[in-house]
Amino acid sequence: MSDTATKNSLTQANLTKPKSNKKNRSYGLRGGKRVYDGYNDERKVKDRKKKEKQRLGYETFAKDFPRTNNALPGKYNNKIITGDSAEVLRRLPDNCVDIVITSPPYNFGLDYSEHEDTDDWRAYFDKLFSVFDECVRVVKYRGRIIVNVQPLFSDYIPTHHIISKFFLDKGLIWKGEILWEKNNYNCKYTAWGSWKSPSSPYLKYTWEFLEIFCKGDLKKPGNKEDIDINDDEFKSWVNAKWSIAPERDMKKYGHPAMFPEKLVLRALKLFSFRGDIVLDPFNGVGTTTLTAHHFGRNYIGIDCSAEYCKTAKQRIIDSGGILKWT
Ligand SMILES: C[S@@+](CC[C@H](N)C(=O)[O-])C[C@H]1O[C@@H](n2cnc3c(N)ncnc32)[C@H](O)[C@@H]1O
Structure with a gap:
């Protein structure tokens, strides 16, 4: 035939x-x-x-959480606060923010204005988890936590797995993972490990992850009129590999590890409704709070550096509320 x-x-x-x-x-x-x-x-x-x-699906790991959500006290709403996040968050009631979007320091040795970015790993995770413990407490029943993490190539510490395990052990539901492809071959990736030998080749990464967790339920309630994602955005962004260039203006804002605004925008539109309260406990120079403000969300941003918080507030003032992306 x-x-x-x-x-x-x-x-x-x-x-x-x-x-x-x-x-x-x-x-x-x-x-x-x-x-x-x-x-x-x-x-x-x-x-x-x-x-x-x-x-039995995710029920295997998920825990039950109190279902009564509380109002965020007015004095914290739409505020950028200087302080240690674990301490500041302890002042907030349980179940009072809709979504956490954050990028913690990676213990990488970067030059932050206040935070010392090199600690032994146990101390690093202890501090990080004291903040994340509070995030789990203050996020609403049916709220979400999105954490941006980079695979750490130099110390052979799988930070993204350790952080994910923390949230699973707390009983949150793993909603999924977005691979943020940065295509940044301009990193100092000249080391090969064992050049042309299987002895110990060096693996190189041009991507980071967004790990997404839900508290109590995969579904988040919201009004239809508070949805601001359009058909094309939805179709494109549910494909969990996002190709977005790293922020180019870090020098201008004086911060070594900023989010690109586009990344926060996608996370906000895909996982939150207009009017939601967005928390970033490692707010830096305020990319999360700025984007939340532009897109009709309420925000609370915390950073231990007064200098970064000042810049974060100024970025909101300078933006004049104009939408940069349509
Ligand atoms: C990776 S940066 C976040 C940058 C931010 N996404 C942006 O776009 O500007 C992490 C931030 O966490 C802050 N930080 C570290 N430890 C902290 C703590 N315990 N409480 C509050 N902020 C902290 C650092 O000052 C740094 O600005």
Whole structure:
């Protein structure tokens, strides 16, 4: 049989295949044509739903949390506060912010104005987790925590796994992970480890992660009119690899490790509603608070550096509330 004949007979066979009478149907591609199919006919895993139920899913790790949400006291709303985050957050009631978006210091040896960025790893995680403990407490039932973490190539410490394990142990639900591709080959990536030898080659990363956790429930309630993500943005951003250049203006703002505004914008629109309260406990020069302000969210930003907090406030004043992205 010729190739064309084989293809035609396969296509014919597919088209004449009896239709599944199952209710649960989806689109699929067969023989180069788009066809409707039942999940169980189309996929390798039969009785998917039943098996999912058997495995118990995220319930295995998730804990129950108090369901009553509280108002954030007015004196903290839309404020940028200088201080140690663990201490400042202790003053807030339980369950009072909708979403945490943050990028902690990585213990990398960067030059921050206040924070000393080289500690032994146990001390580093102890301090970090004292802040994250408070984040878990203050985030609302059905709220979210999004943490930006970089795989640490120099010390062989898998920071992103250790941080994720912390939140899982606290009983949060792992919603997923976004790979932030920075394409920044201008990093000092000239080391090869064992050059041309399997002895100990050096792995190089041009990406970071956003780890996303939910408190109590995967679904966040919100009003339809407070959704500000459009069709194209949604379709594009649920593909969990985001190619976004690193912030170019770090020198201008005097901070060594800023978020690019686009990254915060995507996280905000995809995971929060207008009017939500956004917390960044490592707010730096305020990319999270600025973006939240622009996009109709309320914010609370905390950083231990008075200098960075001043810049963060000034960025909001200078922006004049103008939307930079449409
Ligand atoms: C990676 S930077 C965040 C930068 C921020 N995303 C931005 O776009 O400007 C981490 C920040 O955490 C701050 N920091 C470190 N330890 C802190 C603590 N215990 N409490 C509050 N801020 C802290 C540092 O001063 C630094 O600005």
